[in-house]
Amino acid sequence: MNAPGRPAETVTPYRFTYDDVLRMVEAGILAEDAHVELIEGELIAVSPESVPHVRCRRWLTQFFTRRLAEGQWEVNSDAPARLDDLTAPEPDLAIFPSRLHDRDVRGADIVLVIEVSVSSQAFDLGRKAELYAQNGIREYWVVDVPGRQIVVHREPSAGGYRAVQEIGARGSVAPKAFPHLEIKVADLPLED
Amino acid sequence: MNALARALETSEPHRFTLEDVLRMQDAGILDADARVELIDGGLVEMASEGAEHTRAKMQIARAFLAQAGQAIQVIIDSTLRLSPTYAPDPDLYAYDARLPLDTVDGRNVGLVVEVAQSTVAKDLSVKAEFYAEHGVRDYWVVDVNSAEIVVHRTLSGGVYREVVRYSARDTVTSLVLPQLSLCLADLPPIR
Numbered sequence: 303m304n305a306p307g308r309p310a311e312t313v314t315p316y317r318f319t320y321d322d323v324l325r326m327v328e329a330g331i332l333a334e335d336a337h338v339e340l341i342e343g344e345l346i347a348v349s350p351e352s353v354p355h356v357r358c359r360r361w362l363t364q365f366f367t368r369r370l371a372e373g374q375w376e377v378n379s380d381a382p383a384r385l386d387d388l389t390a391p392e393p394d395l396a397i398f399p400s401r402l403h404d405r406d407v408r409g410a411d412i413v414l415v416i417e418v419s420v421s422s423q424a425f426d427l428g429r430k431a432e433l434y435a436q437n438g439i440r441e442y443w444v445v446d447v448p449g450r451q452i453v454v455h456r457e458p459s460a461g462g463y464r465a466v467q468e469i470g471a472r473g474s475v476a477p478k479a480f481p482h483l484e485i486k487v488a489d490l491p492l493e494d
Numbered sequence: 495m496n497a498l499a500r501a502l503e504t505s506e507p508h509r510f511t512l513e514d515v516l517r518m519q520d521a522g523i524l525d526a527d528a529r530v531e532l533i534d535g536g537l538v539e540m541a542s543e544g545a546e547h548t549r550a551k552m553q554i555a556r557a558f559l560a561q562a563g564q565a566i567q568v569i570i571d572s573t574l575r576l577s578p579t580y581a582p583d584p585d586l587y588a589y590d591a592r593l594p595l596d597t598v599d600g601r602n603v604g605l606v607v608e609v610a611q612s613t614v615a616k617d618l619s620v621k622a623e624f625y626a627e628h629g630v631r632d633y634w635v636v637d638v639n640s641a642e643i644v645v646h647r648t649l650s651g652g653v654y655r656e657v658v659r660y661s662a663r664d665t666v667t668s669l670v671l672p673q674l675s676l677c678l679a680d681l682p683p684i685r
Contacts, residue, residue, distance in 0.1 A: 313616065313620060315537065315539070316528065316538060325521060326523060331514050331517050336508075344507060424505075
């Protein structure tokens with residue numbers, strides 16, 4: 303009789319590097335705007351952006367762009383963060399010092415990553431959080447749109463973020479790197 | 495995070511087609527010595543073979559080729575295209591020689607044989623599942639560790655209803671291509 307479940311650990315996925323992905327785009331095997339992220343050598347499909355997702359991401363991008371000195375900080379939205387050869391997610395927001403070239407930015411250089419979660423909470427709070435922590439990203443927020451909260455992750459370590467806090471509808475939070483930039487959850491565009 | 499939590503995540507892998515993989519090979523994107531299979535659109539690394547595995551496979555291949563004649567095609571170590579996103583490389587498969595190779599799929603293939611040394615669990619579970627899903631009527635796993643043949647038959651609802659272990663002294667005959675039969679104890683040894 304066939305086994306009821308699929309033991310994932312007995313199948314070894316072939317691992318692609320970020321360079322492989324660039325070559326796939328060159329060769330037309332992947333569309334240039336393909337909705338995929340490279341996570342530990344595996345290409346994960348990302349659902350196309352929904353309206354609530356776009357709205358929230360834009361709000362956050364504008365919030366930080368307007369308040370951070372242009373020559374000093376890059377506020378990147380939807381650009382690949384090459385954490386290592388095998389992992390290059392595209393965070394909804396990533397903030398790092400301007401003096402660094404996109405190509406040279408590594409996890410520890412990034413002071414804040416934000417993912418807006420409309421339906422991807424399990425992945426964003428799970429595997430993604432692990433990866434961001436392992437790569438030294440100092441602070442990681444998951445804006446849970448339907449849950450109307452921000453889950454703030456701090457103190458990255460090899461085993462994940464050691465300090466995780468949920469900020470609910472009446473709360474507010476500022477990134478450790480920019481303590482004067484407080485965001486009230488109530489100000490975020492989280493309604494349907 | 496534990497494996498169960500991971501399994502509950504909603505992230506979907508990007509699925510490649512066999513066409514994509516062939517283009518990757520052409521473009522030199524895959525390592526030249528990569529041994530991969532396409533399983534549900536994902537590229538999977540094939541375990542490297544032990545000596546026992548190779549020996550058993552060649553013994554079985556010789557036995558089948560001797561029995562096959564002109565009527566049956568026996569393919570060793572090559573791709574069986576079950577669907578655009580499932581293209582494993584079974585150790586052996588056999589089909590009616592009148593069928594053009596590029597039309598052979600799960601439903602019209604006569605017999606699929608996997609030889610297992612270190613991959614027994616996977617061959618009996620993950621592989622049995624997708625061979626069944628794609629209509630393979632007769633699927634054998636030759637377990638070289640125990641010298642047994644595990645025969646999977648009687649597809650119903652995309653699942654094998656009959657899974658029977660045969661010992662080295664038993665003779666197993668192909669359902670669809672009865673010229674092919676195998677008795678592990680009778681195979682001449684390859685040193």
